[in-house]
Amino acid sequence: MMETQALDFPKINAVLRTNGTGEVTINGTSHAIEAADEAAVLTDALRLITETAVQLGRPVRVSTTDPDGQGLIIVSPDGVVSEATPIKPASRREDTSSVRGAPAPESAKAIAGTAPSPVAPPTEETPAQPAGAGPVTFGAAVTDATAQEAVPAATPAAEEPGTRRSLKDTSFLISAPVLQPATRGWRGALSRLGFRMDPSSEELAERDDIRTVSQHWPGPRTVAVVNRKGGANKTPTVVMLSAILARYSGAATVAWDNNESQGTLGWRTEKGGHNNSVLDLIDSSQALLSPSAQAAEIARFVHHQTADKFDVLRSDENDEGDHEVTAEEVDIAHQVLTRYYRLIVMDSGNTARAANWRRMIHHTNQLVVPVTAIEDRAEAARLTLQTLESRGGHDEALARNAVVIVSESTDAKRSMSGDALKRAKDEAQRIAEGFAPHARAVVRIPYDPSLVNGPIRYDALQPATQRAWLAAAAAVARGF
Known part of the structure; x- marks a missing residue:
């Protein structure tokens, strides 16, 4: 009932930002909000909206905007908040087909597991059922007499032994996971205040990516990050x-x-x-592979990342040395690492003809091709995939199942004008669309200064960059 009483007038928009500010606009009049935290911003915003509902003596409809997307809520004069449920309006033809028994059009649903996408503004809302009302029926009302005729009296199971179900086919366990309430944006803030809200499609997609990268898989997996052109973002991709x-x-x-x-x-x-x-690891491989070797011994050869929880096996950094890793040495190192690790992510050089490069591909389960949004890097990535595809067999399968990660260009980024920034984004989109027909997945990564110079740390990235890399990692993990 509350939702059916909420009219389109007055037009109310509420914005919630992550920096402790917000804005409520009522019929064009803006009310800026600044508070100590997100919860205080929400409290002030709800106070303004509730006052409007009290003045009108009925619920009001509010369009919400936050970093997670857009939504629609209903606020009553008592301060009760509920979520409006948008449905797809049926056309005259659809109405006719429904009467004839054809399936009615379903409301648009968010699909978990896809990359985040803008949420379309809602159109109409389904009328909320009054509190305490019985089940909704579609058709003529059923009287007590007809109900008695339509529903036969229950028969003891002992009288119909043929219909008794086996206990093996019965379970009291709930197989479907319980949907946790929203944690982000307006929905999350309202849930924390006691108004339970379902998560947005963006939050559901992020939860699905987290679930994907959190899985364990049987046996070790090797990921190769390749592009024959330098400066294509290979090393940052390996780290992230x-x-x-x-x-x-x-x-x-x-x-x-x-x-x-x-x-x-x-x-x-x-x-x-x-x-x-x-x-050094190769030289000690015999001891590391012996039955008496202990897991902690690998720490003498790798460099642990204390915050990001992975280890690094460095290449030879002796400037006076001239040793080049051979195919046989790749086999030895890979054998050692699969003994101690479940996941190996391999950085690579720029020579697809090198023996160690080709042997790396032999051990690879999932190929990743990073590229910055510059045409020569993109062309090198295309040629890398083409080379592997032309070899057939295992190499061709890797190329067809590859994940391409397109990062926005970092060249003079901080000095770019607004138009130049837009051109950089457009170029990244063009390159991503070009690879889409030739790879299993293509993921775009926004520019982030924390990836340009110095040691790379996940916690130093901007939230949007972290989210994009999570989507990239989930795309890779789906190939395991």
Whole structure:
């Protein structure tokens, strides 16, 4: 009843921001809100909206906007909040087909597991059922007499032994998980105040990505991050995928710099209390693979990332050395790492013809192709996929099942004008759309200064960047 009484007048919009500010606009009159935290902003916003409902003597409809999307709520003069349920309006033809027995059109539903997308503004709301009312029926009312005729009296199970169900087919356990209330934006703030709200489609999608990257899989998995062009974001991609998968799944994870000579993964990650690299691990492989070896012994060769919970196996950083990793050495190192880790994420050099590069591909379960939104990086990524696809067999399957990660260009980003920023985003979108028909998944990553220089830390990223990398890691994990 409350929702049916809420009219389109007055037009009320409420904005909730993450920085402790908000805004309520009533028929064009804006009321800015500043408070100590999100809960205080929400309290002030609800006070303004409730006062309007009291003046009108009926519930009011409010369009809400927050970083998680848009929504529609109903606020009564008593301060009671409920969520309006948008439905798709039926056309005249659809109404006719419903009368003839064809299925009525369903309301639009959010699909969990897809990447976040804008929420379309709601159109109409289904009338709320009055509190205490009986079940809704569609058709003629049923009198007591007809009800007695339509519903036969219950018969004891003993009189109809043929209909008795087996206890093996019966369970009192609830198989479907209980949907937890919203935790973010207007919905989350209202839930914390006691008005239970379902999560938005964006929050449901994020929960699905978290569930995906939190899974454990049987046997070790190897991810290869490849692009034959330097500056394509390979190393940041290795770090971010390793960090997210290690954080959420708790699986022992190692990032391995498989550059044929000297790579940069060690420069962008935390250094341990030693200088050992992949060459030292290979030299000690016999001891590490012996039956008496203990799991903690691997710490002498890898560099632990204390915040992001994964280890790094560095490439040889001896400037005076000229050793290039061979295919046989890749086999040895991979054998050792699969003994101690469930997940291996491999950085790579720029030479697809190198022996260690090709042997890495032999051990790979999931291919990831990073690319910055610059045409020569994108072209190099295309050629990398084309090379693998042309080899057939395992290499071709990896290319067809690849995940492409497109990052916005970092070139002179901080000095860009608004038009230049838009062009950079448009270029990233163009490149992403170009790869979409040729890869299993394509994920876009926004620009973030924390990825440009220095050690990379997941916690240093902006929330939007963290969300994008979570979606990328989930796309990779779905290939396991």
